[in-house]
Structure formats: C-alpha cells, structure tokens
Amino acid sequence: MRSSRTNLAVVVLMLVAAASGLVAFSLGTPIAALPVTVHGLAGTALLVLAPWKVMAAYRGLRGRADGRRWRLSLLLAVATTVALVSGFLQASGAVPRLGSLTMMQVHVGSALLAVVLTPAHLRGRPMNVALAGRREFLRAGGLFGLAGLAWLGFEGALRSVGLPGGQRRFTGSHERGSFDAAALPATQWLDDRPPEVAEGHRVRFDATGEERNLSIEDLDRGDRLVATLDCTSGWYSTQEWEGALLANLIPPGVEGSILVTSLTGYRRRFPVSDAHRLLLATRLGGEPLRSSHGAPVRLVAPGRRGFWWVKWVAAVEIDGRPAWWQLPFPMT
Numbered sequence: 001m002r003s004s005r006t007n008l009a010v011v012v013l014m015l016v017a018a019a020s021g022l023v024a025f026s027l028g029t030p031i032a033a034l035p036v037t038v039h040g041l042a043g044t045a046l047l048v049l050a051p052w053k054v055m056a057a058y059r060g061l062r063g064r065a066d067g068r069r070w071r072l073s074l075l076l077a078v079a080t081t082v083a084l085v086s087g088f089l090q091a092s093g094a095v096p097r098l099g100s101l102t103m104m105q106v107h108v109g110s111a112l113l114a115v116v117l118t119p120a121h122l123r124g125r126p127m128n129v130a131l132a133g134r135r136e137f138l139r140a141g142g143l144f145g146l147a148g149l150a151w152l153g154f155e156g157a158l159r160s161v162g163l164p165g166g167q168r169r170f171t172g173s174h175e176r177g178s179f180d181a182a183a184l185p186a187t188q189w190l191d192d193r194p195p196e197v198a199e200g201h202r203v204r205f206d207a208t209g210e211e212r213n214l215s216i217e218d219l220d221r222g223d224r225l226v227a228t229l230d231c232t233s234g235w236y237s238t239q240e241w242e243g244a245l246l247a248n249l250i251p252p253g254v255e256g257s258i259l260v261t262s263l264t265g266y267r268r269r270f271p272v273s274d275a276h277r278l279l280l281a282t283r284l285g286g287e288p289l290r291s292s293h294g295a296p297v298r299l300v301a302p303g304r305r306g307f308w309w310v311k312w313v314a315a316v317e318i319d320g321r322p323a324w325w326q327l328p329f330p331m332t
Contacts, residue, residue: 017042028305033170045147076117082110093164104234176235181285186292195263204315219244231306242283247276257323263312271323
C-alpha cells in the first residue's frame with residue numbers, strides 16, 4: 001500500500017476511533033453498544049494496518065536529518081501504541097490499573113495526546129484524498145474484514161478463558177461491587193473533590209419561583225430505585241438507592257429544565273420530563289450515604305453515565321433554558 005494511502009487510512013481510522021469513543025462516553029443506554037463496537041473495530045484496524053504504517057514511516061524518515069520530526073514521529077508512535085495496548089487491556093479487564101491510574105485513564109490520556117500530535121505530524125507528508133478506485137475499495141474491504149475477524153477472535157478469547165472483559169456491559173464497563181454499598185468505587189469527575197458539608201445541610205429547591213430549603217429528613221422519603229452507576233472510568237455498579245423522586249417534589253405543568261448544582265459548583269441540566277426517574281438519594285443499600293459517594297444528598301440518574309450523577313447536591317431549580325443548553329461533558 002502506498003504511503004499516501006496508508007497515511008489517509010490511519011487518519012480516517014483515528015478520527016473514527018476518536019469520534020466513536022467520545023460518543024460511547026456520552027451514552028448510558030444499550031445504543032452505546034454501537035459506538036463501542038465501532039471504536040473496537042477502528043482500534044483493531046489500526047493494529048492490522050501497523051506493518052504498512054511502519055514501512056511508510058521508515059521510508060519517509062530515511063535519510064532525513066530533521067531531529068524535531070524524528071522526535072515528533074516517535075512521540076506520536078509511542079502515544080498511539082500506548083492508546084491501542086491500553087484499550088485492549090481495558091477491554092479485557094486483565095490489568096485494571098497502571099500504578100495510580102486506571103487503564104481507562106491511560107487509554108484516554110494517550111489517545112488524546114495522539115490526536116493532538118497528529119496534525120503536526122501530517123504536515124508535509126503525502127496523503128492522497130482523491131476518489132478511490134476499485135483496487136483501493138477492495139483493499140479497504142480486506143482491511144476491515146481482517147479487523148472484524150480479529151475483533152471477533154478477541155471477544156471470543158475473552159469469553160473462552162474467562163477474563164472479566166467477556167462479561168462487560170454494553171458500554172464496555174466492568175462490574176464492580178453491585179448490591180454491596182461498601183464495595184462501590186468512589187470517583188469524581190476531573191478535579192471535583194469532596195467538599196466540607198455543614199451540619200444540618202439543606203438543599204435549596206426552587207420549582208415554582210418560591211424557594212424552599214429542604215433538610216435531609218425532608219428528602220429521606222423512602223422512594224427507591226435500583227439503578228446502575230456506569231462510570232466513564234470503565235466500571236459499573238448496580239445498587240439500591242433511597243430518597244425522594246423529583247417527580248414527587250416538582251408540581252405538574254412546570255416547563256424548562258431541571259438544573260442540579262453541587263456544593264463544589266459542578267452542575268448538570270435535565271429535561272423536566274425526566275423528573276419521574278431522577279432521585280435525590282440520601283441512602284445507599286439501606287444506609288446513609290458516605291461523603292465519597294455524595295453525602296448527604298446525591299442525584300441518581302438512571303440511563304446516564306456517571307458524570308451526570310451530581311454529588312453533594314446543594315440546589316435543584318427549574319430553569320427556563322432548554323436541557324441541551326450545556327456542554328456535553330463538563331470541563332471541570
């Protein structure tokens with residue numbers, strides 16, 4: 001395969017992998033299986049294409065004395081290799097951590113570095129984007145066919161040897177401590193940290209323009225949900241949560257969106273139509289929440305990834321802006 005075609009194929013596959021990974025991160029319903037599968041296929045296709053890319057890189061760098069390009073190419077190669085290896089290790093569940101980092105954190109961090117480095121690496125390199133002919137389509141079909149077979153083989157191997165990855169959820173996450181509150185992992189989004197919570201904490205609640213301050217006792221109504229917390233760190237846990245359903249606190253006919261804010265300033269916005277499935281939880285597994293799990297009050301949002309489950313809730317209010325009026329992923 002020519003260097004120009006190889007470079008184009010690598011770029012397309014990296015874009016597909018990045019886009020499918022981003023979409024998979026945002027979904028907590030079974031439809032997530034589609035982008036997760038596409039992400040795995042794109043990564044496998046990159047592995048299949050690796051020998052041609054190595055040869056293309058060797059031809060392109062042979063005889064060049066530009067040390068900066070060598071260093072950039074080497075750094076990109078390392079970042080891409082780490083992203084691919086860590087991705088397959090994360091999927092397998094065989095190695096959940098690398099030191100203080102989860103394998104998912106290693107995978108995402110190295111993949112982001114590779115995406116950032118790719119435009120600079122491609123500058124001045126051939127990449128033929130002309131309409132492909134019959135031969136190129138056959139080659140592309142062969143590449144994806146090999147990738148599909150390799151991916152199916154990988155999935156089959158996980159199940160046959162009994163690795164945790166053979167039982168992972170449709171989001172790609174691994175089960176951790178379901179129905180065992182003490183075993184539920186405690187993680188925060190990016191730089192969010194457990195705050196100091198004053199004794200007698202109350203949640204500011206404003207659904208009709210009349211503000212109320214609800215105590216933990218007010219919210220400890222015994223409404224129950226069995227819901228799965230699916231974290232973008234690569235794990236999920238199904239637990240029983242108790243507290244107050246928002247549908248029992250918000251009067252009918254209210255319009256706008258539900259804005260839930262944490263004591264840390266972290267916030268997420270939801271459609272009012274979701275009120276019947278959103279729970280302000282005060283208890284987990286029959287016991288009061290722990291601080292690391294969002295005590296004294298956290299939001300439970302079934303069908304959404306973990307970064308939607310606002311911890312240490314300080315305020316719930318009906319806002320006139322639509323539910324989509326926010327970044328897909330919080331920046332902090």
